[in-house]
Amino acid sequence: MKPGKDIISDIPEDHIFSSKYGSVKVYAEPPDKQYLTAVVPAGGTLQLTIPHGLPFVPMVMWFAELSPGSGGWYTGAVTARSPTDFAAGSPYVPLGDPNTYVDATNIKVKYRNDTASNKTIKYYYFIFADNGE
């Protein structure tokens, strides 16, 4: 139970955890729980492919520092950037990109870099032991 709440409370909001309902479970994160980096080439794209090892399509939360060195991280693959990061020419995943998805084998994210210089992005993911599909 949450502090101050009675153990006999049947209100889910009062619980930390109850066997009556689950919570989303993290199956995997990057090795050693350290963010990964990748270089998106100037004027080009980078396809990331990460095997997840599960026998189903899992739910995945994706995070990335889109503007290299900015320290600013975003959630999701297709994401609105702050005007600052947009102006900095950060790599991004275009809306509706067909190469960004999770399937029964891999996580796939394809970044695009419209600038004239290579960009190194950082990324992190939580692969959940829960259905994405």
Add this chain to the structure above:
Amino acid sequence: MGSKDIGIKVVKPGTNIDTTDIRDILMSSEFNMLKFHSEEAGSITMHPGDTDQYVDFAHSLGYVPAFIAFFKDGTKIYNINALVATNNGVYCRADASKIRCGWGFYTSSYGETTYGPTSPDLDVDYWDDYFDDVSFLHIGNKSGEGPLDGALRFDTVDIPQGATITYANLSFPFEFKGSGTNLRISTYGIAEDDTAGFTSNPMTRTKTSARTNNSLALTNTRCDIDVLSQVQEIVSRGGWVSGNAMGFLLFDNGSDSDAYVEDDRGSGLDCVLTITAVSGPNKVIDFRIIIFKDKLA
């Protein structure tokens, strides 16, 4: 008993504790769970013309935490990343000290409307005052003809009534030009709610109080005239309705001898009116975020 460390595992009702389908597990010490650090709420107010409004939530973790973020638009709650558009979006950005939620516009602003650049000049009405002709426009001081005036009319100007004009430019090409040096013209708007087509001489129509005087070297290929005040005056009229027609009167203002320019309607070189405006009510966006203990960087 196996050699694995002893831990805790809870499975869904009716499921065998030895299930091999991890989706049937409610909780297990084998799987990390996203642990709440804090829940935060805040809001922003977007005003027409704003390009970025945000609210910051400090977290004091000293590292970049995992998070989830939501925003409320009216009665609807969305995940942040929903409704991403090509030039704006609600965003959420975490760093080692705070989570910032905002609505950013990359190439425009909140409440912005644009008109133009106009389509080919067959969609624009011309009036040449010297010849009472609608097929071309020449302005300036032409040898043998003297001072030359004219008018342009643009229909279906989709700018809301009362909008604040932030940019308005009238541009016409120097398809033909004289031998003089400087073209000097005065440009007024036509101070009418929905100025009629040029079936008769429009030069005596009521002028806006706003006027732009330009001195343009004939070495240019096109002129650009700032008509922001004229457009503002017209769209501020009580009778202006988005989609109405808007016109401009151009008068020679002491051009040099034989300094004139001409553009033939439908020649493929366009007369262009470009307007940027902001309008509309303020908008409040509420945010809710959950900051987790789990570390990203």
Add this chain to the structure above:
Amino acid sequence: MQDYGFKIAQEGFDVPICEDKDLVMSSEFDMLKTAATGVVNGGDSVSHGLAYTPLFFSIDISITGKAGFVGDDGSYVDTTVYKAHIAGYQKRYYLFYQPFE
């Protein structure tokens, strides 16, 4: 007297000394509690039956065998329903007991 509770450390970490981020869970920290999960066709609604507007995940699964990422979907929740975004686009949703406000 302090409340009783429990905490579990992630593999390789020692419960008494590890940082909060290295725990699996702790009775000290709330967690997302799943109220419901399911799949719904785009354009359709699912009543959530809660007395408030809950937080949620919505994942686009409009292409067979493929899912989008948490957060990248335009579905919404209001005081009564989860509404799946765009007819023809199937969604996987998770509704949580955490309220928006």
